[in-house]
Amino acid sequence: MNNTEWWIKATLNKTPMFWFDSGNLNMSQLPVPCVTSEGIALQDNAYQVLFENSRDAICLIDAVTGRILKVNQAAEKLLNRPRCELIGLHYSILHPPGECEKYTMAFDQYTHEETTSINTEVYTGDGRIVPVEINASLVQMPNGSCVLQGFFRDITEHKASEAATYLLSCYDPLTGLPNRWQFIEHLANAQTTAYRSDLFGAVLLMDLNAFKRVNDACGHDFGDQLLQDVAIRLNDILREADIIARFGDDEFAVLLPSLAHSIQMAAWFAQTVTDKIHNALAAPFSLPYGEYSPNVRIGVTLFPQEEETASNLIKQAETAMYRAKELHCDTACFFEAPMQKAVEARFALESDLRRAIEKNQLRLFLQPQVNSHGRIIGAEALLRWEHARRGLVPPADFIPLAEETGLILQIGEWVMAEACRASVRLANAGQPLRLAINVSPRQFRHPNFVVSVQAILAATGADPASLTLEITEGVVIDDVEDTIAKMLKLKTLGIRFAIDDFGAGYSSLSYLKRLPIDELKIDKSFVQGAIDDASDAALVETILAVARHFNLGVVAEGVEIIEQETFLKDSGCQCFQGYLYGRPELAETLIQSRLANPFNTFRDGEPQ
Ligand code: C2E
Ligand code: CA
Ligand code: CA
Numbered sequence: 084m085n086n087t088e089w090w091i092k093a094t095l096n097k098t099p100m101f102w103f104d105s106g107n108l109n110m111s112q113l114p115v116p117c118v119t120s121e122g123i124a125l126q127d128n129a130y131q132v133l134f135e136n137s138r139d140a141i142c143l144i145d146a147v148t149g150r151i152l153k154v155n156q157a158a159e160k161l162l163n164r165p166r167c168e169l170i171g172l173h174y175s176i177l178h179p180p181g182e183c184e185k186y187t188m189a190f191d192q193y194t195h196e197e198t199t200s201i202n203t204e205v206y207t208g209d210g211r212i213v214p215v216e217i218n219a220s221l222v223q224m225p226n227g228s229c230v231l232q233g234f235f236r237d238i239t240e241h242k243a244s245e246a247a248t249y250l251l252s253c254y255d256p257l258t259g260l261p262n263r264w265q266f267i268e269h270l271a272n273a274q275t276t277a278y279r280s281d282l283f284g285a286v287l288l289m290d291l292n293a294f295k296r297v298n299d300a301c302g303h304d305f306g307d308q309l310l311q312d313v314a315i316r317l318n319d320i321l322r323e324a325d326i327i328a329r330f331g332d333d334e335f336a337v338l339l340p341s342l343a344h345s346i347q348m349a350a351w352f353a354q355t356v357t358d359k360i361h362n363a364l365a366a367p368f369s370l371p372y373g374e375y376s377p378n379v380r381i382g383v384t385l386f387p388q389e390e391e392t393a394s395n396l397i398k399q400a401e402t403a404m405y406r407a408k409e410l411h412c413d414t415a416c417f418f419e420a421p422m423q424k425a426v427e428a429r430f431a432l433e434s435d436l437r438r439a440i441e442k443n444q445l446r447l448f449l450q451p452q453v454n455s456h457g458r459i460i461g462a463e464a465l466l467r468w469e470h471a472r473r474g475l476v477p478p479a480d481f482i483p484l485a486e487e488t489g490l491i492l493q494i495g496e497w498v499m500a501e502a503c504r505a506s507v508r509l510a511n512a513g514q515p516l517r518l519a520i521n522v523s524p525r526q527f528r529h530p531n532f533v534v535s536v537q538a539i540l541a542a543t544g545a546d547p548a549s550l551t552l553e554i555t556e557g558v559v560i561d562d563v564e565d566t567i568a569k570m571l572k573l574k575t576l577g578i579r580f581a582i583d584d585f586g587a588g589y590s591s592l593s594y595l596k597r598l599p600i601d602e603l604k605i606d607k608s609f610v611q612g613a614i615d616d617a618s619d620a621a622l623v624e625t626i627l628a629v630a631r632h633f634n635l636g637v638v639a640e641g642v643e644i645i646e647q648e649t650f651l652k653d654s655g656c657q658c659f660q661g662y663l664y665g666r667p668e669l670a671e672t673l674i675q676s677r678l679a680n681p682f683n684t685f686r687d688g689e690p691q
Pocket of ligand 3: 584604606640
């Protein structure tokens with residue numbers, strides 16, 4: 084560099100910003116130091132001019148005290164404060180609290196050689212917060228002290244254009260949905276969460292058959308409108324946590340995170356969502372030349388899968404989607420054979436279950452409930468399905484499906500009517516027995532529930548006082564007001580209510596106080612754990628104490644051995660149900676044995 088030419092190293096890219104001749108400099112008049120790349124201090128009015136007229140806002144800060152020594156016009160303008168207000172302030176006053184820390188951390192990194200660049204924010208005199216880029220470096224003064232010189236640049240516009248670019252790069256401008264790139268990001272996050280939470284999720288890929296014909300026949304404007312309408316319909320039926328994306332043309336993707344803990348259940352839920360999608364898009368879209376009902380082909384894959392990237396999962400869903408197209412499949416296709424099998428099995432079960440009532444395959448079983456003397460005082464109605472091929476199917480294998488599909492409404496009515504008929508037969512024979520009937524959440528929540536119970540009572544002539552309806556805590560929590568209203572209506576008829584599996588769910592004491600409940604059923608897991616596990620024992624004792632306090636009856640379920648009964652009796656329990664007294668058996672069998680031996684007591688199934 085020429086000896087008489089000096090430059091100020093001012094910006095991060097280290098290109099010379101100002102050039103001037105040292106011959107014009109008068110070092111003695113300089114109000115602040117200015118330092119060359121070789122570390123030589125300059126003092127001159129020329130510097131003052133350059134300093135004042137710089138496009139960048141410049142602040143000089145005492146590196147020891149952190150106080151502002153000098154600012155230029157651009158800094159006054161940027162900060163919207165006169166220099167007389169700024170000089171002497173601590174630099175931290177300029178920054179919002181969190182931002183100031185960023186600044187301070189960067190402070191430690193300032194060196195004489197390097198210019199440090201940080202993106203931060205500053206307060207302005209009129210209360211705005213302005214995003215700025217600061218390029219700062221430490222300057223050693225001839226007297227040994229240090230000054231921090233900071234070049235501030237307002238980056239509001241830059242940020243806005245960055246945000247706009249980001250939006251464009253992440254979202255589909257036509258529908259406003261995330262694009263493929265953004266979807267992959269969401270999916271990658273969902274995979275991590277799925278591993279951590281042990282919950283399976285699903286990726287759905289779909290396209291609308293014959294969409295191209297709409298574009299060709301009606302023009303792109305209508306094609307665009309159609310895609311927007313599809314996006315709206317999808318948005319309406321999916322959960323908030325689900326992500327819908329458009330990959331281009333008529334290809335949409337859906338991410339369903341956190342569906343279920345088992346792959347089968349997740350496949351099942353994913354299938355339910357694809358059904359919803361088919362239904363939502365089945366209603367015709369109006370177009371200038373008629374209506375359009377797209378054939379939607381959907382491919383599904385589940386995650387997490389060991390070492391599969393988000394892109395690979397999308398490819399899997401794509402493969403499944405092509406299979407759905409080939410097969411002209413109106414239901415979705417799954418990528419993996421076991422998933423496909425699980426879904427097919429579910430479909431087969433569903434269609435069989437739909438016909439179970441008309442084929443007379445449902446069976447009502449009864450399991451006795453006894454008092455502390457072993458005398459039978461009631462029975463719980465438990466459903467079985469006598470399937471032609473599968474044999475006797477336990478309720479756990481089909482009640483969730485019935486609940487999911489809504490078939491539970493019909494099935495629940497069948498159980499209630501059958502239990503009422505059993506109750507009438509026992510009463511007519513002079514052997515009345517209180518029967519407990521399980522009511523599923525969907526059944527209870529149905530607006531016609533009360534009316535349907537009343538109709539069954541009227542049709543069968545059963546005495547409402549001989550019925551106890553068992554509901555679970557989940558039903559109560561969902562809508563306490565509605566639950567109370569329904570319970571009160573049925574209670575006026577004389578029906579009793581029990582909370583089933585008490586202790587296994589939410590178990591809030593506050594609803595016990597508010598709900599018109601008569602009985603708690605202690606979940607069998609606690610009853611069975613109580614003799615070995617101190618916390619189960621404590622729970623059983625607590626439930627009994629709570630029941631005493633609220634004046635509620637208690638039935639302990641799942642009593643299998645005499646030690647469990649002894650513990651329960653010692654804790655004050657007076658009503659028991661379990662294999663120790665009798666397994667569930669055909670209602671007819673129990674009715675017959677009761678009619679034959681009205682004073683039977685039960686233990687190990689043997690009369691005493
Ligand atoms: P739940 O209401 O808790 O019924 C008690 C379950 O415990 C019954 O199983 C019963 O057979 C079983 N159990 C009784 N004593 C013992 C015992 O000593 N040891 C063991 N290990 N188990 C015992 P099940 O019949 O398989 O019914 C399972 C669940 O299916 C029922 O649980 C209930 O939630 C549901 N369910 C059964 N029938 C119906 C129904 O008609 N409607 C509805 N909505 N759900 C039903
Ligand atoms: Ca029950
Ligand atoms: Ca139970």
